[in-house]
Amino acid sequence: MATATNGMLQKKYQYIDIGANLTDPMFRGFYHGKQSHADDFDEVLKRATEQGVRKMLVTGSNLIESESAIQIARNNRKLLYATVGVHPCHSLDIENSLDPDKYLQDLEALALTGKKEGTVMAFGETGLDYARLHYAPADIQRKYFIKQLDIAQRLHLPLFLHSRDCAKDFEAILVPRLPKLPKRGVVHSFTGTVKEMESLVALGFSIGVNGCSLKTEENLEVVKAIPLDKIMLETDAPWCEIRPSHASSKFLKKNNEDVELPPVVKKEKFVMGSMVRGRCEPCAISQVASVVAALKGVTVEELCEIAWKNCVSMFGFDEEM
Template identity: 45%
Template sequence: MIRRMAQLTRKFIDIGANLTDDMYQGIYHGSKKHDPDLPLVLERAWEAGLEKIIITGTSLSDSKQALEAAKTNENLYSTVGCHPTRCNEFEEDPDQYLANLMTLAQDNQQKVVAIGECGLDYERTQFCPIDVQKRYFEKQITLAEITGLPMFIHCRNSGADLVDILTPHRENISGGVVHSFDGTLEELKLILDLDLFIGINGCSLKTEDNLKVAATIPIERLMIETDCPWCEIRPSHAGHKHIKTSFPSKKKEKWEKGVMVKNRNEPNCITQVLEVLAAIRGEDPDLLGNTVYNNTYQLFFSKDK
């Protein structure tokens, strides 16, 4: 049963949606399970109150895909950058790779709203060594300095180093958000001291400790996202008990038009993130949602006013 509460009166901006992922083409681990259904995913998003969606670019090639997808709809936007676990891609020709990212951002200013996803990830160093991640995170900060775009930042178990690298550049960038935040109170303070925003999704709400941290984020520094098709709020997550809105779903092998795929996150589920945050913070979801929307609009879209 779908319970919408006051959902249709709320406006959302999903700051991180991986809509170029093969899952939205019906492909899972290289195996075709159902027809492409991204248009249906977007239809559900607009019905749920999404006003804008930012498609995440995670490499040069993926940023190009994200941009092309963004051009198909006036409410879709994209980022340009290279995820820390993919920074080995820089190594063949670092200057050219960086120049290509720069060109992509500068030539598409109506659609590209941030530099990223870039940052540090010390949980998956098997994909890219720490020294390489650090080198090309700093290189991508220069893209933000030159373009004036805010940053969409990835941080996994690397808060201290991330802040150390960002600090000398902070006055020269227009701002940014550390997305999918699941760090400690200490890491939160370090990031807030840089006057950056904090992005919360299902992966930020897994444990009781996560909930305690999320409840302390100053409302004026808060944003929400889905990071779909990942980071759904699962029944095993501490935050799940606070969800009020549910959506029908079926296993991918039994795909049905108009029904979500089980365990594949979508932008419309952003309403669940808001519900959990409102509950753990003891705040009115409509007022919280409005503030979060305004925070997001101000960082990424204020030039449109």
């Protein structure tokens, strides 16, 4: 079972985190453009692997971040892999570029190169987000979601999708293109309804679950209903941590042995080796797994095995559990 080592629990559980924003400056000590503490990126990776994380998808949210995600994956082969795409909230990055067509061509070329070298496992993050229209208007989001799906049809990679408060338009755009997207993909950080989840699953998509998917009692009912063969685990680090105010937190209190993490400090009192308050890390996937296992009525070990197989089947990672 579990034994303590340097404040961490060494477990038999092994995780794949399908969504980690490791290009975020927070993992280099920068917050709001100002460096608050030393770069602890390597420590973040160390904590993840000590907690049992064996694979991570580093999310690309625009062209620059996708390039960075690939470089990070190249520097950490077998552990890190990348996605390439433009998040709906970054749609104006394309629209306002000097040449939107060239931007999309460069995005496709980057994804193709990464696919060939084995660093890129999915195309995205792409989709729609009507909850944050202050970042990009809905019509611009739809325009570039469609254009990115055109690229995806040529790449033959699984999709890494974002859907927030947009279910009708999201499916209206996706469904006609599904015959040319046989690998489907995952709708990550899912916060929709049971009906919306069931519709996506019926279309062949998997569902990614993180702390934001576990905030409310309604969220928990959705996760209970996700078929086990369609569930994937993620942290969306540095976002989407499980907080004490979340409905899911009660499960952590009941099952603390499985979710022990290193000490947490404020960034102003940073100590190398500690986690930073408010900055979610991939090692916290153990908390997500603990909650989801409790909701699904399976052990954490069983859930990890199922989620691992789901991810290997979709993304083609080169190692078995």
